[in-house]
């Protein structure tokens with residue numbers, strides 16, 4: 343990648359902060375366009391996408407399948423270079439991955455040949471060394487006390503995702519980029535993970551960008567829900583989730599939650615139908 347990236351890839355360096363707030367983790371997506379061109383196919387995944395995410399905000403992204411959600415996230419992570427436009431974090435153009443922008447996918451990226459604790463310590467070890475007792479305390483918080491020496495393949499799906507979250511937190515990220523992180527989990531485990539994430543976020547206030555297909559999950563967790571259009575993806579609707587925090591599962595039974603869910607569903611339905619028409623049209 344050719345574009346300059348101002349902050350060095352060093353988590354010990356105090357990075358620039360967001361304006362006058364002193365907070366870090368502000369994301370600016372500015373006229374983002376991403377075109378894939380495998381075998382000359384020219385797939386415009388995202389076009390004219392604009393979005394500001396405040397430092398420490400929790401934003402969920404909903405949208406029809408294939409509308410470019412993961413593409414946007416991969417550009418923020420620094421895995422993909424935009425075709426046009428910019429992605430800025432705290433005012434600096436993103437051009438490569440950085441542990442300050444931690445990513446969680448549906449399938450974990452744990453090393454199967456390393457123990458849970460070794461996985462959690464791997465990131466810090468590669469940079470400035472492991473702080474005594476830190477991995478243990480994060481694992482304890484994730485409910486993995488006693489599983490430090492287990493190998494990931496021997497754990498349940500929910501425990502693997504908790505270990506994945508612990509691995510991410512060990513890097514002390516400003517931004518957590520989460521791409522359908524709980525969608526492969528059973529309903530109960532998913533609820534437990536949502537509560538765990540809310541607990542961690544409400545305490546640490548890191549910026550979270552959370553892709554999901556689950557409208558209830560988006561509204562339960564986020565400050566704002568962004569609904570994207572069918573491909574090429576751009577922002578179709580922004581829903582402010584004006585429900586008090588801390589939130590618990592009871593909020594899903596409230597009238598306000600139902601109103602927000604209906605609004606999100608109707609916008610997504612419209613865009614999902616457009617996406618289907620596009621597919622049918624080739």
Ligand SMILES: Nc1ncnc2c1ncn2[C@@H]1O[C@H](COP(=O)(O)OP(=O)(O)OP(=O)(O)O)[C@@H](O)[C@H]1O
Pocket residue numbers: 378379380385386387405406407408409410411412413414573
């Ligand atoms: N590496 C690639 N090469 C070619 N086309 C790609 C590539 N990656 C994604 N695409 C296409 O770009 C579009 C957007 O894909 P993307 O994965 O960002 O969408 P998404 O909204 O995350 O989808 P889903 O909800 O199904 O996960 C899709 O049409 C997809 O097929």
